[in-house]
Amino acid sequence: MSENSATEKSYPDEPSREQRIYQALAAVPCGNVVTYGQLAELAGLPRAARLVGRTLRNLPNGTNLPWHRVINAAGRLSLDTDSDSGQLQRARLQDEGVVVTNGRISLSQFRWRP
DNA sequence: ATGGTGACTTGGC
DNA sequence: TGCCAAGCCACCA
Numbered sequence: 063m064s065e066n067s068a069t070e071k072s073y074p075d076e077p078s079r080e081q082r083i084y085q086a087l088a089a090v091p092c093g094n095v096v097t098y099g100q101l102a103e104l105a106g107l108p109r110a111a112r113l114v115g116r117t118l119r120n121l122p123n124g125t126n127l128p129w130h131r132v133i134n135a136a137g138r139l140s141l142d143t144d145s146d147s148g149q150l151q152r153a154r155l156q157d158e159g160v161v162v163t164n165g166r167i168s169l170s171q172f173r174w175r176p
Numbered sequence: 177a178t179g180g181t182g183a184c185t186t187g188g189c
Numbered sequence: 190t191g192c193c194a195a196g197c198c199a200c201c202a
Contacts, residue, residue, distance in 0.1 A: 098184050111184040112198055119183055132183075140183040147183085178202105185196085 082106055083117050087127050093158045094174035095131045095167055098140075104176065115140070130154040137169045 082105040089104075090096050096104070098111035107113065118129045130151040134140045141148035143165050152162050160172050 099186095102184090107198095109185080109197055110199095112182070113184090115183040116199065117183095129183085134183080135185055142183095151183095180202090181200085182198105184198100187195090188193085189191105 079105075079107060079110075079113065080117050083114055084127060087129065087132070089176070090128055090131045090174055092128070093160060093172070095133050095155070095160060095169070095172045096174050097135045097169070098132060099135060100173070101132055131158075131160075131174075133167055133169075137167045139165050139167075 083101065086101055086105040090101075098114045099109075102108060102110040102114045105114075114132070118132060121127060121129055139148060139151055139162070141151055143149065143152065152165070155162050155167070160167060
């Protein structure tokens with residue numbers, strides 16, 4: 063029990079990978095955004111952008127984490143603008159002062175640099 | 177076990 | 190600015 067058993071597959075004690083992503087995400091300040099790849103790197107998981115996306119997708123609805131501050135490398139929101147989550151993301155960002163034009167954000171202006 | 181898919185990224189045209 | 194091909198990691202049929 064001390065460590066993960068070699069057979070841990072599903073989610074006995076969920077490896078720290080997602081935990082690191084949560085922590086890195088929680089550190090992103092209001093009014094800023096990060097890309098999936100950047101967040102992965104901040105979490106110590108380079109090249110795990112897809113994992114970040116999958117992890118965010120699994121977040122509970124009432125989560126406290128600023129998932130809406132995560133966008134793709136093109137400066138676009140990866141969620142459908144039609145979906146509820148997509149609209150919520152856009153609304154929250156604009157509420158934080160992040161300018162969203164046609165589902166796009168100026169990375170050079172709002173990207174967070176620690 | 178092999179192949180397709182996805183809240184992705186980067187490089188080339 | 191936009192499409193395509195590869196690379197990448199985890200999940201699912």
